[in-house]
Amino acid sequence: MLEIKNxxxxxxxxxxxxxxxxxxxxxxxxxxxxxxxxGKSTLAYVIAGKEDYEVLSGxxxxxxxxxxxxxxxxxxxxxxFLAFQYPVEIPGVATMTFLKAALNAQRKxxxxxxxxxxxxxxxxxxxxxxxxxxxxxxxxxxxxxFSGGEKKRMDIMQMALLEPRFAILDETDSxxxxxAVRIVADGVNALRSRQRGFLxxxxxxxxxxxIVPDTxxxxxxxxxxxxxxxxxxxxxxxxxxxxxAEEAA
Amino acid sequence: xxxxxxxxxxxxxxxxxQYKYGFFTDIEAEKxxxxxxxxxxxxxxxxxxxxxxxxxxxLEAYRRWVTMREPTWARVSYxxxxxxxxxxxxxxxxxxxxxxxEEVDPELLRTYEKLGxxxxxxxxxxxxxxxxxxxxxxxxVDAVFDSVSVFTTFKAELAKAGVIFCPIxxxxxxxxxxVRKYLGSVVPPTDxxxxxxxxxxxxxxSFVYVPPGVRCPMELSTYFRINERNTGxxxxxxxxxxxxxxxxxxxxxxxxxxDENQLHAAVVELIALDDAEIKYSTVQNWYPGDAxxxxxxxxxxxxxxxxxxxxSKISWTQVETGSAITWKYPSCILRGDNSRGEFYSIAISNGxxxxxxxxxxxxxxxxxxxRVISKGIAAGxxxxxxxxxxxxxxxxxxxxxxxxxxxxxxxxxxxxxxVPYIESRNPSTQFEHEATTSKISEDQLFYCRQRGxxxxxxxxxxxxxxxxxxxxxxxxxxxxxxxxxxxxxxxGSVG
Ligand SMILES: Nc1ncnc2c1ncn2[C@@H]1O[C@H](COP(=O)(O)OP(=O)(O)OP(=O)(O)O)[C@@H](O)[C@H]1O
Ligand SMILES: [Mg+2]
Numbered sequence: 001m002l003e004i005k006n007x008x009x010x011x012x013x014x015x016x017x018x019x020x021x022x023x024x025x026x027x028x029x030x031x032x033x034x035x036x037x038x039g040k041s042t043l044a045y046v047i048a049g050k051e052d053y054e055v056l057s058g059x060x061x062x063x064x065x066x067x068x069x070x071x072x073x074x075x076x077x078x079x080x081f082l083a084f085q086y087p088v089e090i091p092g093v094a095t096m097t098f099l100k101a102a103l104n105a106q107r108k109x110x111x112x113x114x115x116x117x118x119x120x121x122x123x124x125x126x127x128x129x130x131x132x133x134x135x136x137x138x139x140x141x142x143x144x145x146f147s148g149g150e151k152k153r154m155d156i157m158q159m160a161l162l163e164p165r166f167a168i169l170d171e172t173d174s175x176x177x178x179x180a181v182r183i184v185a186d187g188v189n190a191l192r193s194r195q196r197g198f199l200x201x202x203x204x205x206x207x208x209x210x211i212v213p214d215t216x217x218x219x220x221x222x223x224x225x226x227x228x229x230x231x232x233x234x235x236x237x238x239x240x241x242x243x244x245a246e247e248a249a
Numbered sequence: 250x251x252x253x254x255x256x257x258x259x260x261x262x263x264x265x266x267q268y269k270y271g272f273f274t275d276i277e278a279e280k281x282x283x284x285x286x287x288x289x290x291x292x293x294x295x296x297x298x299x300x301x302x303x304x305x306x307x308l309e310a311y312r313r314w315v316t317m318r319e320p321t322w323a324r325v326s327y328x329x330x331x332x333x334x335x336x337x338x339x340x341x342x343x344x345x346x347x348x349x350x351e352e353v354d355p356e357l358l359r360t361y362e363k364l365g366x367x368x369x370x371x372x373x374x375x376x377x378x379x380x381x382x383x384x385x386x387x388x389x390v391d392a393v394f395d396s397v398s399v400f401t402t403f404k405a406e407l408a409k410a411g412v413i414f415c416p417i418x419x420x421x422x423x424x425x426x427x428v429r430k431y432l433g434s435v436v437p438p439t440d441x442x443x444x445x446x447x448x449x450x451x452x453x454x455s456f457v458y459v460p461p462g463v464r465c466p467m468e469l470s471t472y473f474r475i476n477e478r479n480t481g482x483x484x485x486x487x488x489x490x491x492x493x494x495x496x497x498x499x500x501x502x503x504x505x506x507x508d509e510n511q512l513h514a515a516v517v518e519l520i521a522l523d524d525a526e527i528k529y530s531t532v533q534n535w536y537p538g539d540a541x542x543x544x545x546x547x548x549x550x551x552x553x554x555x556x557x558x559x560x561s562k563i564s565w566t567q568v569e570t571g572s573a574i575t576w577k578y579p580s581c582i583l584r585g586d587n588s589r590g591e592f593y594s595i596a597i598s599n600g601x602x603x604x605x606x607x608x609x610x611x612x613x614x615x616x617x618x619x620r621v622i623s624k625g626i627a628a629g630x631x632x633x634x635x636x637x638x639x640x641x642x643x644x645x646x647x648x649x650x651x652x653x654x655x656x657x658x659x660x661x662x663x664x665x666x667x668v669p670y671i672e673s674r675n676p677s678t679q680f681e682h683e684a685t686t687s688k689i690s691e692d693q694l695f696y697c698r699q700r701g702x703x704x705x706x707x708x709x710x711x712x713x714x715x716x717x718x719x720x721x722x723x724x725x726x727x728x729x730x731x732x733x734x735x736x737x738x739x740x741g742s743v744g
Contacts, residue, residue, distance in 0.1 A: 050695050072698035081699075088696035092714025098700075101710055106701035141714065158700060 001026040001197045002166050007058030009046050016042045018222040027194040032201045034219035035241045040201045041085055044170045048082040049075050077109035079165030083172050087151040090142040098142045127160035130187050148175040156187045168199045173207040185210030205233040220244040281338035290449050293338050297418045310438040310448035317442045323605040324634045325574050336480040337450045391455045391471045410466050413458040420456035435518035435555040443514040443549040447483045454484035459494035470499040481512040490525035497528040514549045523558030530723055535571035542601025545573025552579035556588030564591035566722045568731045580609035583617035590619040593722040598631030607636035612648035623654040624716045627663035639680050640672040649679045656686040657715050
């Protein structure tokens with residue numbers, strides 16, 4: 001479903017991603033782990049279409065279509081979702097307003113009709129209940145004054161509402177308390193399906209006990225240096241990343 | 250940077266075609282000869298069949314005006330205006346005093362329909378079906394076309410409540426004592442260059458009188474349209490809320506798209522007596538000029554409210570998106586004890602627009618309070634200045650003001666400036682001032698776009714969030730309209 005071929009990316013003249021290859025099949029949950037600064041967030045941003053990054057070569061295919069030429073919003077409408085490592089605050093814009101604008105913008109791009117208010121409210125309630133987000137929070141400005149954990153849950157709630165085909169979670173678990181990790185994991189698990197792929201970036205094997213991945217990839221120095229099954233995560237916890245330092249260099 | 254850059258490019262590209270109101274109505278007009286002299290002043294006064302005192306009042310203003318100089322302190326630059334190259338009076342030939350809608354020139358009706366301002370009362374009421382007390386949900390409109398008022402709706406309904414709402418030229422005939430008592434009592438004919446010019450040549454505008462204890466049963470609204478080429482528009486609005494009265498008034502304006510600049514120099518005077526309240530809202534959308542900065546309206550406006558009575562309140566709300574030049578400082582004189590003044594402003598500039606706008610809160614009475622919330626948004630190559638003066642007289646014991654003015658920049662070629670003057674002559678005065686300047690961040694834009702919003706939609710959403718406190722001050726009926734206007738003036742297809 002997602003296929004990355006020979007991706008090379010630089011920022012400000014500095015190489016961040018090097019000949020990166022990665023495949024995630026439909027229905028698969030792939031985890032990426034790796035040391036700080038190895039390029040995990042960069043990969044997530046490039047897939048989602050953030051400007052500033054210079055794609056030197058390579059392709060990012062979503063169901064066979066190269067998305068690198070598309071704008072971020074076009075990619076979103078095609079079902080690409082990124083839960084941010086640091087969700088952004090939008091002062092003065094009620095969360096509910098934002099959710100409606102986002103959902104309808106995607107629908108419009110796909111040539112679908114706007115949702116009726118009752119239908120929209122029904123979906124919001126469902127996603128909100130799933131992530132334990134109170135209606136009161138939806139009336140507040142998006143992410144403004146939200147705690148770190150609330151922001152992360154809000155991002156996953158948006159994922160539940162937007163029902164993407166492929167979702168990237170960038171360290172969604174960091175900053176979450178024990179209960180919140182479970183809530184978020186339950187949310188993700190509820191969305192797992194044969195048609196949907198996930199790329200879960202994390203530093204903590206704990207998350208992967210809740211969201212059990214099909215594959216685990218180790219990223220170092222801007223490339224995937226090792227791939228394996230879910231057992232790789234616990235192995236890394238014991239060994240650390242030292243052995244990959246050379247390959248990364 | 251790239252995303253903001255792109256937004257800016259798009260905004261620039263659409264700027265010209267975005268102005269939906271740029272059409273011209275081909276209708277025969279009666280004009281005064283070009284230029285300005287005492288005869289022109291007399292001509293205008295005679296056209297309106299004015300009493301002698303008013304002719305004399307105008308002439309005195311004119312004689313004063315020729316000795317005055319155009320002010321230069323505002324942060325705006327424009328080529329010199331040749332006042333002898335303008336027409337000072339233009340009226341559609343067919344407009345003279347229609348009594349019913351059937352008598353209004355159909356071409357004019359079509360114009361207002363195109364502008365989205367229905368003048369047909371029945372149609373308006375039909376539009377708010379199920380409204381129980383019909384009239385209270387409608388909005389009474391006075392439509393001013395170039396120099397004259399062409400029609401006023403719901404006059405009869407209002408008369409039942411004792412409210413007078415008519416063109417000021419008509420009020421001069423029907424209620425001369427009120428006009429004479431209040432005209433120029435807030436903005437004297439000597440006030441400033443543009444106000445003095447207006448006093449000499451003012452053409453039409455609205456007159457409102459709400460009698461003691463009456464709560465005006467509907468929103469009042471005036472819609473100004475400049476149509477003719479090289480014609481200055483000098484409207485004059487006078488609103489009086491007598492003791493314990495309340496009125497909410499909205500002003501809207503548009504002009505055709507033209508390569509040459511059009512001059513607009515209005516005067517608005519508000520008077521609130523004891524316990525009265527006036528809420529005055531403006532949605533200003535004069536033609537802003539094209540992408541290169543060619544054409545557009547020069548908007549030099551003097552608006553002032555006098556809280557003359559105790560416990561009176563005047564509140565200005567403005568959404569400014571149009572005009573090439575905006576020079577405008579709606580102010581409050583807080584004369585009555587415990588009176589309150591408010592100023593809520595959204596000023597958006599794009600393309601080559603220049604905005605110098607703000608307010609004056611002059612605290613004279615005891616325990617007077619004022620509140621100023623200003624949101625300036627600059628995009629393109631525009632310059633956006635907030636200029637505010639807060640002062641307290643030595644007798645103004647317990648005066649308080651809170652000012653918050655925020656600026657938002659979109660792109661790198663625009664500027665936002667804040668010029669506050671604070672002057673306190675009474676030691677018990679408490680003035681608070683907050684100001685911020687920010688830019689729409691790349692991260693905010695990317696976040697919104699990742700969730701599916703286009704660059705334009707994302708910008709509009711963020712800007713709407715930025716101006717939310719002020720939008721909430723607008724009458725419900727117009728808040729939605731204003732929100733759309735904000736999107737349109739910044740964006741492409743949004744709204
Ligand atoms: N805008 C930028 N300008 C310069 N360098 C950048 C920029 N963005 C990222 N980098 C650099 O690219 C490298 C990869 O950063 P990235 O955020 O992708 O790492 P990461 O694997 O997500 O790390 P972490 O685990 O700490 O989140 C880092 O060395 C970072 O400093
Ligand atoms: Mg990261």
